[in-house]
Amino acid sequence: MDTLAIVIPFVPVLSAAIIFLFLRNRKGTAARLSVLATLLTFLLSLSLLGDYITSQVARVEWIGQIWGSIWLDPLALIMWTFVSGISLLVHMYSVRYMVEEPNYPRFFALLDLMTATIFFMVSAADLITLLVAWFLVGVFLYFLLGHDTDRSASGRYAFWTQITYRFGDLPLWLAAFILFKAYHSLSLPVIFAQVAAAPNAVQLWGMPVPAWVGILIAISAFARSAQFLLHGWLPYTMDGPTPVSALMHAGIVNAGGFLFNRFAPIFEYTSLALHIAFVVGLITAVLGSALMLIQNDIKRSLGYSTMGQMGFMVMECGLGAFPLAVFHLIAHGFFKASLFLGAGNAIGEARAADGVPPDPVYVSVVERRPNKPSRLPLITAAALTILVPVLVLSLSHFFVASHLFFEQGVIILLFFAWVTGAQALFATHKMTHSNPWQVMGGILGSFVLVVIGYTLISHYFGNFLYPEHGASKRLFASASIGVLSYDVLVIILALLFVGGWALTFFADARDWGQHLSEKWHGTYVALYALLTRELYLNDFFVRMTQVLFAASRRLNVWFRWS
């Protein structure tokens, strides 16, 4: 097993080397080799994960003497299996999807190299390996996104991704050197052990080292996971080939969540970074969801949906629910991959549809929908909407993880889950149906199943990822704030959500839409323009680049290019 662990990341590297050297003109063989190599990688990763589940022993394997180490802990093994699984899906999909594209073998070689690099990134046990892999992910992604070199736009948007990634690389560099200079070791397990032994022993510029490192790691994760202010590149990655979009949105963009979890032993001793992560994640989640709603392109809409999901993932980290973030990124990865890989078909079906406007007679006779729909009584619906999610969520969480039940992060997460559940039930109530009890019953049943399943899975998954007793509690404690601030925050959030619901309800029930649209037309248009222009952030960055570029050219002219 020891040798096997070192061999696994090199399997896709070997496949890429063979394709580059010998199979550049043999498309079919190159694709088959690449798929086989990824399948082998997936199966080997699965066997290593199985080996860990039976032995429960994490270990570090060394390829080099000073750097080049692989940490076979639950996080790395889960990520290996997840990444190779997603990569296998993308490889298999690409075999037919990309067959008409030029440079077909090169595409598979690059996919292999990307898979290998992510393997090294998620299992790096030392700072240098982590930095090398973190950097290389940006490089390979650039070439994958810019696969179609005939289109200038794909180059431009690949550059946007690359430059944002580079911006995110820098805090990680600085964090790595702060850790190295403070603890005199490159090894992550050694550094984490030293931090755990004396968290505040080493100070830097008036703050403990874990505080600085936490903030820098968080910024690095923000760039990679498209958090607010560093999100402009994500929707434009759609200009790359669809399989790359799938790999990007299902796997690579989740690197932020991984980074939080890898450095969880640091975050156990720093609160500030987690609070920042919560705020940034929350803003990103709201903004991503808002931007998603106004898109008229399915892929762009999925891109902003990813942004919103990444916001939720970072928010979970900010609340101290680190394992939940990993569970979230895996679940999101699989469903987003399937959505992206199906996006092409959806577009095809939309084009094939006749687009005939709905007709009441047609709807009633042919589609057999009720022509006299009805709803549940308002009081009954309101009671179900508000009470059922509270009961289901609280009880399921209380029985599964009672020791964490009163942690602030857990309560906030339950609050958001309640909001989501209530929103789903409210939306169900608004749907008209001949038998509303049947619909509501079905939705409630699904809701109970999903909540219990999710709670159980996330609980056992958390225990698997953080087997050390007390790690989860320390992370939740680190994410906590003062009782007064916490109460104020919860009240503000509750008022915001309840106010939003009330506004939506009354606007719908009393037909305020017409009145509001007349009175606030200017504001509405301005807000719409702001969102459609993506808050003018990309325009700002482009303009800034143009100004700096002109300055660079002027300097060159002054100094006569010497």
Place this chain on the structure above:
Amino acid sequence: MEWIVLLISAVLLPIFPLSLIFNRLVATAPGPWGRALALLVLPQLGILLLYHTGPFLPLPVLGQRIWLMMVLFTAVFYAFRAVSAREISVWSRLSASSGLTLTWLLVASGSPVHLTQLFVLAWSVPAALLMIWAGLLSQRMGGAYLGLRGGLATELPRLSGLITVTALALVATPVFPGFFAMLQVFHLLSLSWLWPLLLLLMIWGWSIGKFLQDLLFGIYQGEPLTDIGGTVTSVGAGVLFLFALFGLVWSGLWIGN
């Protein structure tokens, strides 16, 4: 005498404003091979001069601090200027100046001569190779300007591939030696002095992004071109592979120190 040695060394291991002379020397060397040779030889001469005539820095503490600031300024300044360079040999020269100036940090730290020489090669070798690739491109297009006739990735896949990988090596992309050389520079400086190096990495990222965008993307509009042959491609790829291998092997020693 020490001052004269220092000034000549500041020309050969370029520090602004004497870096202007270094760039002029490289630019006026005859042909691409001459420019490649100049990039390989001139910095090595600078090192020999410094190490064999020492003491390295006949400066008071304040002077050394100013010298350090000038080194970091030169690195950032030349990287920034490379962003708008569209001619491959100019881009290569400016980017190389940006990296080569960092050698002074090793010299000041008392690094052994052989390590300093290897450090210089991390920037000299890719810059010299780019000069040769620029020469091959000039033979075909009449000049090595990028962004004028659209993407070369389709028209000259082999040559543009070599240019791409070499340019990445020049801006400290892993696993090439420049990346590990940068790690060593980071290790030498105190944390308070790292921000110019972070800025440098950022500008290099921008610079290579613009460079590749102009080199690779778009539809080529011009006379049909003949790509380089298989032998040249194999030799070029082999040199780059060995260069990367050299970086991996030596990285342990650099980091270990």
